[in-house]
Amino acid sequence: MADQGASSKASKKRQKRDKQSIVAALRNVGNRGICIGGSNNFGPSQSVSSQGPSEETSQETPNSSPKEKKYKKTRGPTTCKTMGQDGEKTNVYFNERGQPIDQGSEKLSSYLGMIGRQMVPITYDDWRDVKGVRKDLIWEAIKQKFTLDEQRKAYCMRTVGRLWRSYKTRLRGIIDCCKSNAMVLEKKTKKIDPKDWKIFIKGKSSPRFVAKSKKFKIMRSKQVLPYTASRKEYARVENDMKKISDNPSSIVRVDIWTKAHTKVNGEPSNEEVAKNL
Known part of the structure; x- marks a missing residue:
């Protein structure tokens, strides 16, 4: 007790x-x-x-x-x-x-x-x-x-x-x-x-x-698709893309994924990403 x-x-x-x-x-x-x-x-x-x-x-x-x-x-x-x-x-x-x-x-x-x-x-x-x-x-x-x-x-x-x-x-x-x-x-x-x-x-x-x-x-170690958008989540990547697009409604999930996995110069972040584009 x-x-x-x-x-x-x-x-x-x-x-x-x-x-x-x-x-x-x-x-x-x-x-x-x-x-x-x-x-x-x-x-x-x-x-x-x-x-x-x-x-x-x-x-x-x-x-x-x-x-x-x-x-x-x-x-x-x-x-x-x-x-x-x-x-x-x-x-x-x-x-x-x-x-x-x-x-x-x-x-x-x-x-x-x-x-x-x-x-x-x-x-x-x-x-x-x-x-x-x-x-x-x-x-x-x-x-x-x-x-x-x-x-x-x-x-x-x-x-x-x-x-x-x-x-x-x-x-x-x-x-x-x-x-x-x-x-x-x-x-x-x-x-x-x-x-x-x-x-x-x-x-x-x-x-x-x-x-x-x-x-x-x-x-x-098996994740081979590096994310290149730094601190931005997909939602913010999408929003930024729509801001500068002439046709915001045309932006789809594939476009957002591509943007978030490519370098600033537009090149894929690595060979594995290139295969998926």
Whole structure:
């Protein structure tokens, strides 16, 4: 009985600290805005490459030598320092499929990534475990900066979850690049709690996760159709194409896919893409 009482008290203390951290994060994001670029908090950009559209891109460029890796310099995480400082909310326009496009869409996606990093601890194993008051406060933080109807909540929550997972993947890349536990501990960024970082390292170094990670790396290696539209999702690619087209209604899914898989000069991104055109 004594053990159960102690466990209950510890649980209540954790819940109290958790709620306090959420409220603190909500106050913190209240004065933030968009600032694309800046220094990379991870030092040399350690990340896992992606084969599809991503709002938080950071590509790892391995050296030809298997003993040493080199990384190309990429933009750092969005910090949102200038958006909404005048108290005005940003309008976001959506297409008929409920996808953000045009004015405000890039700011929204950047802000959603930042909110996920600040308000969702990396100690969560799965986004589906994030529930209740935390998600409600995330939504309130988003509405502080953007004019959004309640029907947009589902999209915003999905996007926060996706970008939060991408963020954890980049953190996992840091662990992969370190040769010792001491190096991993040194790579902790200032914005991550030391206790959370140790829990994260332990979880991502477990045999179960390593096996799962290996499986997905093999799956990614089989993806040979690189996405070339950077941070733009297909909806924004489509919208940009229709803006400059003399006949917007003529643009179909094949045209959008082609645009998102070709270089700036119009050439296919690789031979596999060329075969599919």
